[in-house]
Amino acid sequence: MNIRVLIIEDESLIRWSLQQKFQQRGYEVTEAENGEAALEALQAGEYDLIMLDYKLPDMTGLDILRRMRDMGKETVVIMITAFSNIEDAVEAIKLGAFDYVAKPFQMDQLLITVDKALETTQLRRQVRELRSRLQHEFGFDRIIGQHPSMLQLFDVINSVARSSSSTVFLRGETGTGKDLVAGVIHYNSDRAPKPFMNITCTAISETLLESELFGHEKGAFTDARAQKKGLFELADGGTVFLDEVGDMSPTLQAKLLHFLENRRFRRIGGSTEISVDVRVIAATNRDIEEAIKAGQFRKDLLYRLNVVPIFLPPLRERGDDVRLLADHFVSIYSREFKKPITAVQPEAYAKLAGYGWPGNVRELRNVIERAVLLCKEDVLKPADIVLGSGQTASVEDTLAGLDLPPGGLDFDQLENKMLRQALARAAGNQTKAAKLLNLSRDTFRYRLEKHNLL
Numbered sequence: 001m002n003i004r005v006l007i008i009e010d011e012s013l014i015r016w017s018l019q020q021k022f023q024q025r026g027y028e029v030t031e032a033e034n035g036e037a038a039l040e041a042l043q044a045g046e047y048d049l050i051m052l053d054y055k056l057p058d059m060t061g062l063d064i065l066r067r068m069r070d071m072g073k074e075t076v077v078i079m080i081t082a083f084s085n086i087e088d089a090v091e092a093i094k095l096g097a098f099d100y101v102a103k104p105f106q107m108d109q110l111l112i113t114v115d116k117a118l119e120t121t122q123l124r125r126q127v128r129e130l131r132s133r134l135q136h137e138f139g140f141d142r143i144i145g146q147h148p149s150m151l152q153l154f155d156v157i158n159s160v161a162r163s164s165s166s167t168v169f170l171r172g173e174t175g176t177g178k179d180l181v182a183g184v185i186h187y188n189s190d191r192a193p194k195p196f197m198n199i200t201c202t203a204i205s206e207t208l209l210e211s212e213l214f215g216h217e218k219g220a221f222t223d224a225r226a227q228k229k230g231l232f233e234l235a236d237g238g239t240v241f242l243d244e245v246g247d248m249s250p251t252l253q254a255k256l257l258h259f260l261e262n263r264r265f266r267r268i269g270g271s272t273e274i275s276v277d278v279r280v281i282a283a284t285n286r287d288i289e290e291a292i293k294a295g296q297f298r299k300d301l302l303y304r305l306n307v308v309p310i311f312l313p314p315l316r317e318r319g320d321d322v323r324l325l326a327d328h329f330v331s332i333y334s335r336e337f338k339k340p341i342t343a344v345q346p347e348a349y350a351k352l353a354g355y356g357w358p359g360n361v362r363e364l365r366n367v368i369e370r371a372v373l374l375c376k377e378d379v380l381k382p383a384d385i386v387l388g389s390g391q392t393a394s395v396e397d398t399l400a401g402l403d404l405p406p407g408g409l410d411f412d413q414l415e416n417k418m419l420r421q422a423l424a425r426a427a428g429n430q431t432k433a434a435k436l437l438n439l440s441r442d443t444f445r446y447r448l449e450k451h452n453l454l
């Protein structure tokens with residue numbers, strides 16, 4: 001994409017030399033020789049960078065910065081100022097200018113500042129895009145369902161999102177949408193611009209989890225070489241999602257309880273309490289009442305978490321939602337695999353409806369993903385739908401020596417590593433590599449693409 005620069009400068013020689021340099025670099029340049037023309041140019045277009053002279057015939061650069069602020073423009077600005085006006089440049093930085101260069105300037109020096117500024121523009125853009133993508137990904141309409149239990153759920157989620165601070169406890173079997181709902185609550189609340197921090201309490205050891213959540217001071221334990229902030233601190237103003245909270249150790253349960261009661265905590269090895277404003281969303285697929293009976297979960301913590309209890313119904317109890325979700329995933333995967341599926345045979349729906357869905361929506365999604373990938377025509381037939389785990393004994397055997405490490409692992413990284421190893425072993429031959437992983441070539445290529453390995 002073209003880089004667009006606006007040069008606001010009344011000295012034609014400077015304007016000309018900047019314009020020449022920028023055009024050599026392939027930038028699209030707009031020029032303004034006074035404040036009025038500058039404001040017009042600002043109204044008319046969007047820029048990646050603005051070079052702004054401090055002293056213009058009809059106003060100052062500071063006036064322009066103020067006007068930009070009022071217009072809600074966040075474009076990166078480099079001030080150009082005479083040496084005698086450095087204080088004004090400092091004022092400009094306070095008003096949001098990115099940096100300044102003093103006249104007379106060395107072109108090389110100036111270009112270094114320009115590169116840094118453009119990098120910032122790029123980063124800001126990425127952050128904005130990421131945020132809008134997340135907001136889209138976690139829009140209300142992403143939760144599919146029309147069963148009365150789901151309609152009730154939408155009401156609750158809606159009011160919880162608006163309530164901003166109340167603690168939420170999400171319960172439901174695996175694959176029922178707890179992660180999805182947690183994200184939807186955050187991204188539809190006034191906390192959306194602040195961080196959404198997500199941690200799975202089972203995936204890591206107790207000490208590591210404690211330090212992840214609460215942070216530590218330098219020297220708090222052998223490996224603590226520097227101070228580290230925990231998720232609660234990093235998420236200040238936002239939301240912390242504690243997944244699988246039912247598996248938390250008793251010590252950490254006590255510390256979490258203390259936090260929920262006081263909204264304050266200490267870093268490991270710290271002496272002062274830190275206050276933060278975060279909403280806690282917890283989730284579990286365990287039977288917490290059983291865990292309490294077995295002495296593994298604190299009753300008082302359950303009360304604290306359960307301010308807004310949300311129960312996600314299992315898919316098998318959601319009637320026609322199975323069909324609705326199937327259509328939803330068919331449309332997603334036919335787009336993704338570029339396979340236009342025009343219809344699903346009634347018998348195929350019937351097959352889906354008659355199944356128990358122990359893995360709930362996640363399982364349905366996987367079944368449809370596979371069906372779309374493997375189907376030969378543009379109509380999904382019962383034969384395309386493979387229910388139950390497709391795992392064979394031989395796979396089980398190979399995996400026998402491969403155990404989940406006690407500290408857990410990053411599954412995405414594992415997949416990435418296996419894909420690369422298979423490719424290497426097959427000397428780059430994708431068909432052979434796919435065979436090594438017992439995948440079809442299409443699936444294999446799809447996964448390579450997902451990991452940017454194509």
Ligand SMILES: Nc1ncnc2c1ncn2[C@@H]1O[C@H](COP(=O)(O)OP(=O)(O)OP(=O)(O)O)[C@@H](O)[C@H]1O
Nearest residue numbers: 142143144173174175176177178179180285361362
């Ligand atoms: N109602 C829904 N509409 C659309 N997609 C859904 C719905 N519920 C779940 N999904 C999708 O199903 C998959 C599994 O959902 P999610 O990860 O939220 O489940 P979970 O309850 O957190 O499971 P687990 O207990 O195993 O962590 C995700 O891809 C999610 O987007």
Ligand SMILES: [Mg+2]
Nearest residue numbers: 175178179243
């Ligand atoms: Mg989950």
